[in-house]
Amino acid sequence: MKGIMIQGTSSDAGKSFITTVFCRLLAQEGMKVAPFKSQNMSNNSYVTVDGYEIGRAQGIQAEAANTEATIWMNPILLKPKSDQSSEVVLFGKSLRTLSGMSYRVNFYEQGIEAIRLSLSKLKEEYEVVVMEGAGSPVEINLKDRELVNMKVAELADVPVILVADIERGGIFASIIGTLELLTPSERKRVRGIVVNKFRGDIHLFEDGVVWIEEKTGIPVLGVIPYISGHMVEGEDSLSLSDRFSASKKAPLDLAVLKLPYISNYTDFEPFLYEKEVSIRWVEGASDFGKPDALIIPGTKSTIQDLRYLKKTGLAQKVIDYYRDGGSIIGICGGFQMLCEQLIDDEGSDTGMPQTKEEGLCLVPAQTIFSTEKKTIRSKGSLHPETGVKETVRLEGYEIHLGDTVWRTRQRELPFIILDSGEAEGFYTEKGRLIGTYMHHLFHNDEWRTLWLNRLREKKHLPLSKTIYMNKEKYKNLDKAVEQIRPFLNWEKVKGILNEWGQEK
Known part of the structure; x- marks a missing residue:
């Protein structure tokens, strides 16, 4: 060879x-x-x-x-x-x-x-x-x-x-x-x-x-x-600390929960290259501060990391932050944590069958873990029920165990309409609370700009034009x-x- x-x-x-x-x-x-x-x-x-x-x-x-x-x-x-x-x-x-x-x-x-x-x-x-x-x-x-x-x-x-x-x-x-x-x-x-x-x-x-x-x-x-x-994206937890600790101070403050078993933190790397946007890790309740938006990332062990949030006091911080008008987006495991209950009958998430854990109770649904992992690339657009008039295309991928099941029969407040016709995710209050299984979400330049500009509007900051990072990457x-x-x-x-x- x-x-x-x-x-x-x-x-x-x-x-x-x-x-x-x-x-x-x-x-x-x-x-x-x-x-x-x-x-x-x-x-x-x-x-x-x-x-x-x-x-x-x-x-x-x-x-x-x-x-x-x-x-x-x-x-x-x-x-x-x-x-x-x-x-x-x-x-x-x-x-x-x-x-x-x-x-x-x-x-x-x-x-x-x-x-x-x-x-x-x-x-x-x-x-x-x-x-x-x-x-x-x-x-x-x-x-x-x-x-x-x-x-x-x-x-x-x-x-x-x-x-x-x-x-x-x-x-x-x-x-x-x-x-x-x-x-x-x-x-x-x-x-x-x-x-x-x-x-x-x-x-x-x-x-x-x-x-x-x-x-x-x-x-x-x-x-x-x-x-x-x-x-070029970082690969492991060592590069994670180095890359994000160097994020500049800026008018728009984004906070990400640094979960013990965080996965796919590269979802947030585009923010490192956005002008007037800073991104920082939150490891404990004392780090929380008053961010303009909070991101709950994916995790390899959803229930373990949810228990970590409860143990450190971060779970209550998240709930209080939302009740006080804060903006939250949960991706994959972060989306699952936002639900009312997490059910792991098979032990596929925890290794302990018949495990149940109360979630953060911000999304009216429960997540039921399964033994079969879903790994697909996905494409779609913002769902019409989001109220966004312009067509915003989204591409990403899903890697997760289990499904999120809604409390009522009627599908509630979807975020994305996939090209397959299936509704995905959760979206409410003009995007103040979002949950989705789509990794790579913020690498979609038009969506990232739309989301950031809504935060800018709320803070009376000037709006920004789209930075096309996918073109810039290579x-x-x-x-x-x-x-x-x-x-x-x-x-x-x-x-x-x-x-x-x-x-x-």
């Missing part, structure tokens, strides 16, 4: 971003390229065109590579449901929930076969595969049965580029330590090092480059400056690629990619 693998000295070193950039560069040169991450642990999901669930990062990387995302690009997705267990999504479908030890002991051989099959499928269809590792390749307690770093590089027989994050400090120790803990055969695969997230005058690191190359015998392929505004990615080019020895990278098989 012709390919290359990006590994890191730590989590959040920038592996996903570098992988995305490499996919983009190769696609720009006319190559048919696929991203690949054998095992992704993330509650950020992406629904393929045929209705399968993979890690969101691989979906975005496929878009950057100008190709359609498939299950072969991320055969194993682990979605944490608690500190001890994760849902295992295999080839895009939920398999079962396993503890960390059970996964390690009982799933390993099945995982290896899934990776082999995926690699063979990608080899048939693509000219080159850009692979991404996870965390560090030298987690000693996990290394003998890992499914995502050097074992995968061995199965695919590809060279490795090691990415190190200079921003977090200790870069020399992290590089040397990682290499020292690799076996001799693993270390031979490491053909280049990339120093990532450098701030300041890069010439000040020239001695550092010399030192790394002399100590390791491995070329430094680039010292990449810290790139802001590239609009412009910004290409701009980031061009920013990186002068600092990356791309010809050397391609040399490593092309010469690997010829060396044997």
Whole structure:
């Protein structure tokens, strides 16, 4: 197989971003390229065109590579449901929930076969595969049965580029330590090092480059400056904290509940690029403040996170906020929490059959969890009953267990009319309270502008024109690629990619 693998000295070193950039560069040169991450642990999901669930990062990387995302690009997705267990999504479908030890002991051989099959499928269809590792390749307690770093590089027989994050400090120790803990055969695969997230005058690191190359015998392929505004979505909880904590102060204050098992927080990344809009996390009752709108996001464990809101006092804060005239939108699990009751007879959400939990009682409905997960892409328009005169198209995806059932036979106050003719969601008081299962909602530029302008009107702020971020996203990615080019020895990278098989 012709390919290359990006590994890191730590989590959040920038592996996903570098992988995305490499996919983009190769696609720009006319190559048919696929991203690949054998095992992704993330509650950020992406629904393929045929209705399968993979890690969101691989979906975005496929878009950057100008190709359609498939299950072969991320055969194993682990979605944490608690500190001890994760849902295992295999080839895009939920398999079962396993503890960390059970996964390690009982799933390993099945995982290896899934990776082999995926690699063979990608080899048939693509000219080159850009692979991404996870965390560090030298987690000693996990290394003998890992499914995502050097074992995968061995199965695919590809060279490795090691990415190190200079921003977090200790870069020399992290590089040397990682290499020292690799076996001799693993270390031979490491053909280049990339120093990532450098701030300041890069010439000040020239001695550092010399030192790394002399100590390791491995070329430094680039010292990449810290790139802001590239609009490549974050992958995990570490990037979540970094990206949103840096949100600017602005006249329009949006608050998002930071749930312990939050999923698909990328739903809110468009707000990072809206002028005069700030977005912040709310972790406790003391953080709540007086936001202009509150967003309750999706979650991998709806009832557990609802109990967390009650325990911390946030549940009552939410109820009081709405009664005092606040605006709330709940997405997926957040929508479910707004209901009067949550019923988990099968134990599919909690792991405990016959579980019932009172909701926030703001939406006149109950949510009944089921064992079958719904994963679809969806399209529609704002429902006529919303009172919005103009046609506003919406596209997104649904990933959820269970359905929301209305208290009365008549369908109450729908939000969206799907292209299938089905009514979806809940909408009342000109959008002061909204519930929906549609992820990716705020990536719809016209809807996001409409919703924000209603908040602006309420606060007597000037209205804003639509910012078409979907058009800007790839412009910004290409701009980031061009920013990186002068600092990356791309010809050397391609040399490593092309010469690997010829060396044997």
